[in-house]
Amino acid sequence: MKVACVIPAYNEEKRLLTVISKVRPLVDDLIIVDDCSKDRTYEIARKTGVIVLHHLINLDQGGALKTGTEYALKHGADIIVHFDADDQFSATEIPEMIAPILAGRADIVFGSRFLSKKSNLPWSKAHIIMPLARGVNRFLGIRLSDPQSGFRALSQKAAKEIEITQNGKAHCSEYIAEAFKKKLRIAEVPITVTYHEFGQNFGGGLQIIQDMIIQKIIK
Amino acid sequence: MWQQIIALLIIIFLITRLFKQRQKNNLAKNEFGLWLAFWIIAGLAVVFIRPIDRLVHALGFSASGITFLIYLAVIILFYFLFKLRLKIAKLENNLAKVVREVAQTEVKLRDETKD
Numbered sequence: 001m002k003v004a005c006v007i008p009a010y011n012e013e014k015r016l017l018t019v020i021s022k023v024r025p026l027v028d029d030l031i032i033v034d035d036c037s038k039d040r041t042y043e044i045a046r047k048t049g050v051i052v053l054h055h056l057i058n059l060d061q062g063g064a065l066k067t068g069t070e071y072a073l074k075h076g077a078d079i080i081v082h083f084d085a086d087d088q089f090s091a092t093e094i095p096e097m098i099a100p101i102l103a104g105r106a107d108i109v110f111g112s113r114f115l116s117k118k119s120n121l122p123w124s125k126a127h128i129i130m131p132l133a134r135g136v137n138r139f140l141g142i143r144l145s146d147p148q149s150g151f152r153a154l155s156q157k158a159a160k161e162i163e164i165t166q167n168g169k170a171h172c173s174e175y176i177a178e179a180f181k182k183k184l185r186i187a188e189v190p191i192t193v194t195y196h197e198f199g200q201n202f203g204g205g206l207q208i209i210q211d212m213i214i215q216k217i218i219k
Numbered sequence: 220m221w222q223q224i225i226a227l228l229i230i231i232f233l234i235t236r237l238f239k240q241r242q243k244n245n246l247a248k249n250e251f252g253l254w255l256a257f258w259i260i261a262g263l264a265v266v267f268i269r270p271i272d273r274l275v276h277a278l279g280f281s282a283s284g285i286t287f288l289i290y291l292a293v294i295i296l297f298y299f300l301f302k303l304r305l306k307i308a309k310l311e312n313n314l315a316k317v318v319r320e321v322a323q324t325e326v327k328l329r330d331e332t333k334d
Contacts, residue, residue, distance in 0.1 A: 033322070053322040059315050067319045071326070167315050 003098060004029040004077035006068030008061050009085035013039040015196075020048050022091035023083060031071055032085070033064040041085075061150075062171030066164050073159055080154045089151045090192050097153040097189050106187035108158040108179045110144060111151030115190035122195060142180050144188060148172045151191050158184050170211040226265045234258050264288055 005027040009016055016032070024030050030050040034042040036058040045052045053067055065082055072080045079098050083089055093111070100106035114130075134147045150172055154162070162178040164171055179186050234255065241251045264271060271284035280287055 051326065053326055055318050055322055057314070057318055059318055063315050063319070066315075067322050070319065071323055074323070165312065167311065 001078040001102060002029070002076055003027045003079045003081065003094075004031055004072035004075070005081040005083050005094070006031045006033065006065055006072060007083050007085050008033045008035055008064030008068065009037065009041050009045065010035040010058065010061075010064070011037045011039045011041060012085040013037070013041050013044055015087040016041055016044055016085055017048070019083070019085055019087050019091070020045070020050060022087075023094065024048075024050065026091060026094045027081065029072065029075065029077060031068045033068040035059055035061070035064040060168045062164060062169065062174070063167035065171060066167075069154070069159055069164075073156065077159075078156050080156075080159050082150060082152045082154070084150055086196060088193050088195060090194070093151075093189070093191050094153075097151065097191070100187040100189070101153055101155045105185065107155045107184040108162075108175075109153040109187045109189055110146065110176065110179075111149045111191035112144070112146035112188045113149065113191060113193050114145040115188060142176055144176060144186075146188070147176070149191070151193075158182075166211055168207065168211050170207075223265050223268065227262060230258050230262045230265065 003026075005023050007019065007023070007030070009032055012019075020030065020032070031053065032045040032050055033053045034045060034055065036055045042052065042054055051071070053071060055064065055067065059067075069080055069082075079101050081094055081097060083091070083094070089111070097109050097111060100109050130147060152175060158179065161182045161184065162175060164174055164178070166174045237246070237251065237254055237258065240246045246254070268284050271288070273284075275282060275284050275287045282290065
């Protein structure tokens with residue numbers, strides 16, 4: 001089984017090399033999507049010899065993931081892992097993430113920060129933002145322990161069936177919603193997240209809701 | 220009375236500008252028609268402001284005709300703003316498709332030149 005890992009990168013010159021060195025040995029293809037970074041992200045990625053796709057303008061994380069996923073599918077990937085370039089996820093957990101797909105138990109696997117492993121979530125994220133996001137998901141009939149995880153693994157079937165329209169951060173919710181809508185077999189795997197920065201703030205959360213409403217209307 | 224005359228003069232000035240823009244081909248036919256209709260309606264509203272006052276009262280609104288027109292204008296503006304937001308979202312989606320295609324073609328070309 002050919003495993004590809006897609007990493008969207010925007011202004012990640014400081015951490016990208018570390019992430020590439022950790023992920024590269026664990027996958028067959030490593031695809032970095034430089035989302036029109038203003039720093040040397042693109043040059044750094046190119047020097048490592050991995051596959052580098054370059055966006056002419058900044059599309060945001062969802063858009064970059066879609067570019068990388070399309071590329072991986074065209075090049076025969078059987079499993080596609082979505083990973084972050086900020087070194088917050090643990091690369092050693094990639095085998096655990098793809099295991100349910102390899103075993104034929106799942107079509108899509110979501111990493112969860114709320115199962116057995118401990119992540120150092122900021123207080124407001126753990127006690128305000130996440131419960132709110134979980135509430136929105138429950139309202140939509142979605143029951144997952146982590147409502148906004150960016151660490152996921154998709155089988156070829158799932159990657160082909162899921163249609164992502166969100167270029168922004170709302171793609172996380174859209175992947176989950178699409179997986180439920182398309183009745184894919186879903187698994188959750190505990191992951192560890194080490195926060196260097198806060199990540200998504202409350203304003204960002206509201207932006208996600210706004211993006212989702214707009215996309216629903218224009219769809 | 221003077222207010223109505225000033226408002227009409229402004230509208231007439233804007234309509235002449237509209238015709239000039241059309242002559243220079245800066246405005247498409249449809250857009251020209253839309254704006255012309257808009258300013259003619261605005262002009263009619265200024266001329267018939269008293270009957271509009273009576274109509275608004277007859278409909279049970281406490282506001283005067285001109286206030287009612289301002290409320291209406293705000294509602295219409297919000298509608299256009301919403302339509303514009305949707306159009307931008309569609310444009311963004313199309314732009315993303317182009318960017319994605321270019322990114323993949325670039326890698327393909329790079330691989331081909333390597334070979």
